[in-house]
Each structure stands twice: as structure tokens, then as C-alpha cells.
Amino acid sequence: MPTPLILYKIFKAGRVSEAPPEADLSLRTRVQTLHADILKVFGQALAIRHIDAGSCNGCELEIHALNGPHYNLDGRGVKFVASPRHADLLLVTGPLSRNMETALNRAYDATPEPKWVVAMGDCGCSGGLFGESYATRGKVSSVIPVDVEVPGCPPTPIALLQGILAAVSPAGGNTTDPDAPGRANE
């Protein structure tokens, strides 16, 4: 039985989780539409649906990394969900391929209001090296409304988390609120 080995390994590795970063409100591209008092309740359990709308898979590497033990997402009440119908926030990577345009629109429509969209990576923010062409629409905001853009190729997990937190921060950027998202269970 490997159970003692597993327990030993867990004990030896210890806790590697780190304190969360502050929201980076400069990444915001749209004004927060939800009132702070609603956000206070709502933001504590943030459900994210990731949509790869044509990425090179570099951004996906960092989304995976964000789900690793250093970032303790679950512990902060943030989790990735399997359906847009369960999601509060869509995390979209691009460049937005034309072959994904219909699927992205459907996923956006299937996400219940209120919802946020975070465009991830240089390609999701601007089209990146791929730009606009016969095959791509470039940036995500050319097709659906985007609340936060996180540039980078790919953005680091910290930068991504700062962008996600910016999406669900109150309009004034009250990130010191102890009940604000990213503070749960700390």
C-alpha cells in the first residue's frame, strides 16, 4: 500500500501555497457594472469557464500552472468549471479563430448574467503575432464584450490572477476589503 508513502511525501513537501497578489485594476477595459455589496457576496465563489478560441496553447500552460499548488486557487474560492452555464467569468484565449467564433458566441450566450470576460494573452488582447486575417478575428473583444485584458505571451499565473481579481473587484478598486474575492479562507 502506498498510503504511508503518500502521507510521508505530503508531510515532507509541506505547504507551498503563496499569498495571493493584489488585483491589477489597470487591466480593466470596462467599468465594473456590479455594485460592491453584491460583489462582496458574489465574488467569494468565483466560477471560471476557460475557452480556448484559437490559442497556440501557451496560455493554457499558464492556466494549468495557476491550478497548481503554489497558487491555491481552490482555497481562495476560485475554481474552473466544466460548463459556461456554471460560470461567472469566461477566460478566453486567442487569437480568436474564425472557426471558433460560433462556439464562442454560443458559450457567451449560455453564460448567465451577470458575467465577466477576461481576455488572456497578447493574442487575446490584440491578435498578437497572428493579427487579423482570413482565419482570425484577432482580439477577443472584436466578438464579445471584454472586461479585463491580461497581456503577456503568455501572462504569468500571477498576472493572470491579478486580472481575474480585477474583473471581480468593486468599481473603486477596494482590494483591501477583507471579504473581497481572493481573500476567502485566508
Place this chain on the structure above:
Amino acid sequence: MKIGGHDWPLEPFGKHIWRGRMESGQLLAWVRAVREEGGQLVALWGSDDRHLDGGFGIHAACLTSAGLVWMSSDLPADAPRYPDLAHIFPQAGRMQRAVYDLLGIQAIDAVDTRKWLRHDAWAENEFPLRRDFSGHSPAPLAHDTYPFIRVEGEGVHEIAVGPIHAGTIEPGHFRFSVIGERVLRLEQRSGYAHKGTEKRFEGMDLATGARLAGRVSGDSHSAYVWAYCMAVEAATASTVPQRGIWMRALFLEIERIANHLGDLGGLGNDVALSFGLMQFWRLKEDWLRLAARLFGHRYLFDCMVPGGVAVDIDDPGKAELIGLSHRIETEIRQLKAIYDEHATLQDRFAHTGVCQPELAAQLGLTGLAGRASAQAWDARVQFPQEPYEQLNVSMATQRGGDVLARAEVRFSELHESLRLVRDILLRMPAGALHAPLAAVSASCEGLGWVEGWRREVIVAVRIGRDGRLDRVHPHDPSWRNWPLVEVGMPGNIVADFPLINKSFNLSYSGPDL
């Protein structure tokens, strides 16, 4: 050059790389000869050569006993056609369909002529890689239909999955025909991540081309950039300083280690051993952070440039990397012991998603998945480019062809790559990191061939007289392995698909281009 018992007019085109041209009517005899001696078709692509006073071109890269052969045929401008190769190498089927979608070059008598990369973003009679393609601004979306092959009978039903999947993975569609839980047939549809990469290369300068090549499939960044650089350096007859070459090998092995660590964690997670995920991803994160600290990027993006590399490593950096490689090696040994003895994990891994060696050989399964099905090919071993000829890489193989075998190969390759990282660091020659490329005065071409963590990445490059890229075809090994996922699935249960898919971990963006 003798291949398959016949002599072929081939010219040396780089280390273990050969160039040949023939009438399109001879192509069939050529690929038969390759098949006869146990070789494989690796890549098939087309080109529009009308601006170079030609017609169209069809190009096949084949793995032979002599190395990699890039064979080309000129096709007439008015009716570009070539013989179907898919009845000899089944993996050519999807490539032929993509060649048609992008260039309108037709495989004569091909059985499957359905569209592949084209969905509804451009019309059936338009071909984006033709020079006179006008559709630079997006055409309105039409209604997209695709004739999946239907399985009929009592109790059979279809499960349609994707293009958006439940997890954080790339877009693609899988159509399962099932009875109860058991899968009768799986059919994949791809092309969702098609972003016009090849068109984008046209007219690009050589340095920007390297950055784009590295983003064909981000998880194989170093493999792609190296293959691209190798092609450009061959085309321009440029020399790379020794230190630059050794640094490239260092980056390639760092990339292999990062991906294998991630996959081994993911495989544990797919059988509900989240302990495995957290432990392996802890190690991967440590590895990525050290890469960021030493080289400025977690995934080494843009660390390699035409002519060499852009970043160096100093002695303290070497010591840190060697130190971490030792620690990871110790830890994965402990984790391997846990995986080996974990009954649930072993039960789910063993006999799941089996690709028998015979089938793997027939259908051209390649890379680490191929090596897990007794297909003993590794370019670093059989056809080593610099500096691998001095590194004595040991190849990992298994015969089982199941998820377990693919995990075992990853464990072995992890150990070998950690050893290689240390070996490379200790033997790193001094000197310059890069040298300027030689100037271009005439149209020229080159081919790069690199054993990435998934398998060989090939990049074919043609540079125009103006010194800018004229035609680039980057080829992902996933082209050849995706059909095997379809084949490995029947008889398994739907719930094992994520595990089987993960055990191959193929790229969508790479072949979608």
C-alpha cells in the same frame, strides 16, 4: 542513394537530411520504396510556386534508413494533382485534405475527400495559401456542416464533445458512437484553432518568423524555433557558434522535462489521484520559475534566435540548474514508487487505450506514444544533429502501447533528460552565443528537423530573393498521432477518454496551423 532496393537521385541537404525532386507520376513508387524498407511518411504539404515561374508544388518528407528526405514534385498551374498517398501511408489522409483546403491541390483517387481545416471561414472554391487569394478581410460566416461517419444499429447513440471541452484543453470536436458506456467508434474533427499561421509567414522577416514559429504550438516552443532556425541557417548557409548550439539543446531538454512533469501529474489527476497532480506540478512550477530566473521566460519563449541563442547561462546559474535537476530526480523516484504501487492508478492505466505495436507501425504512430508501442524512433539517437551526436542519448521504449506504457516512457525520458541537462551544462563550450546570418542574394530553401518532447518537429522554409520568408511549412508530430487516438478508443469506456487523450497529449494548435 539506395532506398527500398532502388536508386533515387537524392542530394545531401544537411546532416541526415536529403533533398530530391521527381515527376509527380513517380511519387507513388517513391513512397512505396520508403514503406518497403520500414520508413514512414512524416509530412506532406503544398506550395504555390506560380510567382517563381512554376505551377504548384507538392512536398513529402519521409523518414528513411538514410535520414529524412524532402521530396518535391512540380504540378501544373491549371490542374495541380498528384497521386493519393494515403493508401500507402494512412497518416497522409488528413494532410492531403488540408493541402486541398489551403491550396486546391488534389490527391487523385483519394478515398476521403472531406474538408479538414476549412470550416466556414472561407468558401469551397477559395484557397488561402494561393498567392492570388483575396480574402484577407474575413468573409461572412456561412453555415458549416460536416459529414461525420454514422454508426447505426440498435442501442447505438452518439455523444458529441467539443469544440469547447470540460477541462482546460484546446478546441476540437470528438464524436463518439457508443453502446452503453462502450465506445464503438470515435471520430475527430479538427481545425478549430486554425489561425492562418502559414499565410502569416509569407513576406515576414527572418527574425519575426522565428517568433511566429515558436507559437505554432506553444508547448513545443523550443522544438519549433530550433527547427525553424535550422532551416533558415541551412538555407542561408550560415554557421551557428558551438555555444549557441549547446544552449539550444539545453533549452530543448528543459522543455521536455517541463512537459513530462506536467503530463505525469495530469495522468494521476485523471485517475482521481490529485496527490500526483499537486506533487508533479509543484516540481514543474519550481522548474519553470528557475527557467524564468535564469533565462527570462518560464517557457523560454524567444530565447532562441536565427544564428544562435539570445540568452546565456553563467556558473552560478549552472549550479542552480544542476542542483534542481538532482532534487527533481530524487523526488520523481519517490513519486514513481507511489504510482507503481497505487492499485487504482495501475488498474486504470494498464490495458487502457491500447495501440498494438503492429497497428502503430502500420499507421505511423510516432514520438513518445510511438516508443510506448515499440516504435523505436528517436532522432536524437538515430539521426543526431549537433550536439546530440556527442551526447549519447538513451532511448526509452515499451511494448504495451497502453496508458501505462506511455507513462513509463515519460518517466524514463525524464531521468534521461535530467541527466542530459547536467551533461550539457558541464560540457558547454565557451564562445559566442550567436552569429549573424549570411546574406541572401537568391531564392533558397532549408529544412529543420528536431526531436521535440512529443516527437519530431519539421519546418520547411523557402526564402525569397528579397531575404524575406516566401513559404514556411511547420509540421507537428500530432498530425500522425491523432488518428491513433481514434483507433485506440474503441472498446474502451467513454469515461476513460480524458485519460487516454492525456496519455497522448497531442497538440491541436500545431496541426490546425
